[in-house]
Amino acid sequence: MTLRTAPFSGAEASPDVAPADFGALRRQDPEVAEVILGEAARQARTLQLIAAENVTSPAVLAALGSPLANKYAEGYPGARFHGGCELVDTVERIAVERATALFGAEHANVQPHSGSSAVLAAYAALLRPGDTVLAMGVPYGGHLTHGSPANFSGRWFDFVAYGVDPLTGWIDYGRVRALARRHRPAAVVCGSISYPRHLDYARFREIADEVGAVLIADTAHPMGLIAGGAAPSPVPYADVVCATTHKVLRGPRGGMLLCGRELAERIDRAVFPFTQGGAQMHTVAAKAVAFGEAATPAFAAYAHQVVANARVLAAGLAAEGFSLVTGGTDTHLIGADPTPLGVDGKEARGRLMAAGLVLDTCALPGAEGRGLRLGTAALTSQGMGEAEMARIAVLFAQALRRGSEAGVRAEVRELAGRFPPYPK
Structure with missing residues (x-):
């Protein structure tokens, strides 16, 4: 089952997710303010697949800025x-x-x-x-x-x-x-x-x-x-x-x-x-x-959806030719070796980043060099489900084919736009 409801919707969503006076920051220190706005834009225009990252709620951000x-x-x-x-x-x-x-x-x-x-x-x-x-x-x-x-x-x-x-x-x-x-x-x-x-x-x-x-x-x-x-x-x-x-x-x-x-x-x-x-x-x-x-039922549903998404993404990557650590996943995390597609981990990461797919490299057992480490926590927080994961697996393979980055980047931006980190 695909969880289609973004966790930060309705009354929790706000166009002003910064609890502090961001206008004051822009007036006093526009240089730092522009960096923060730029990072918000980067997160909204790319797909965050770094296994150690997620999207906090506006309530968590409010406490941090208190x-x-x-x-x-x-x-x-x-x-x-x-x-x-x-x-x-x-x-x-x-x-x-x-x-x-x-x-x-x-x-x-x-x-x-x-x-x-x-x-x-x-x-x-x-x-x-x-x-x-x-x-x-x-x-x-x-x-x-x-x-x-x-x-x-x-x-x-x-x-x-x-x-x-x-x-x-x-x-x-x-x-x-x-x-x-x-x-x-x-x-x-x-x-x-x-x-x-x-x-x-x-x-x-x-x-x-x-x-x-x-x-x-x-x-x-x-x-x-x-x-x-x-x-x-x-x-x-x-x-x-x-x-x-x-x-x-x-x-x-x-x-x-x-x-x-x-x-x-x-x-x-x-x-x-x-x-x-x-x-x-x-x-x-x-x-x-x-x-x-x-502690809420909504979070329990989210956690199970994270795993369901990871399994679909892992299966899609395997179908596209990636070699997976342990052959799959039980968690949010996937280890993938791109060398069967003709690229090593470092080059693969660079091409994927250029296409807007943000992830890490890591050492993989039994593999030469470094492979890819990715996770589904952030994308699931944004409301994406199995259908999106299956498509992202295809985008991974397309991004590693020379000459395909521009087309993939456009589709990544469109997908990110449909599932923003903080819906307004």
Whole structure:
């Protein structure tokens, strides 16, 4: 079934989606104002297929542009280091209550500035520098915080990488268990930025328990699907769950942590004062708004439509000759190798961008060079369904044929015009 109703319609839609006085900004700083207007136009004229991006609601934008941005609030509700925090205490309590109810967790920390900040806090709470950590390797879809030598994680901890089967692209849990037995890590991390299948959190829990390790779930990508009941939850299995509040969750850019009561104090102290100072209270308020939206039946329908759209888009790309990681997807995310069409990932991305199809490249298991990583969260927020996904797959193939970019660009602009990010 195709979901044809855009989520930001009717009374929620407004021609003035900026809650602040944008006219004042244009008068005071026209240079910056023009950049913002240009970005709004870019988003409205192209198709956003970056898997880590989405379209927030006007209500989330209103919270982000609110006077809460002025308030300094180091500490936690009821125990701040600054005066005048009574109201920001209230909004943080709302965010925490909504997050714990939404995900069925005993404790939530909504202060991390990003997903990476959340992972840093989890490591700080549970590990010591030099500890061994088992996580998905960066070349297979692990995040920088999963042991990249360019990141704090790779410099402070001894990471052992697990990967995927080079032929199927699926995680080999037997191999993960063998690595855990051999290296006896202090922590096992499950999560990826490009793995398109659901993770088996119960099996990761078994592996961690067998070697006496804590289990950290990094659900930055699927957290919105989890909220909407379209993906399994790690909360019953992981000691700590790290996540972002944007991506499919459709909130502001930021991070969050979920855990049980027994780890609540350690997690909170790892966020503040160990890794961060004052919380961004306008962002915390926007997170509260997003959690409230994610608890509705409309969001559950949205999350399932995101997956349905991704599966149709994946099948269409396969029919056009792309090679897909794991042969398809269970989530919002697709990994596609364009080399069967005669182009590598870098060249393919450039041609697709020129045609108005905005996406990323990433390392693909078993492939030479880089492939394409794309997602359906933003387009689904704009109200697109399976019919549009099937057509977009055809546009992908047309854009990679030389001389076709102009025609594809015109059709992309027409399609984007029918499904604007913020209907007026």
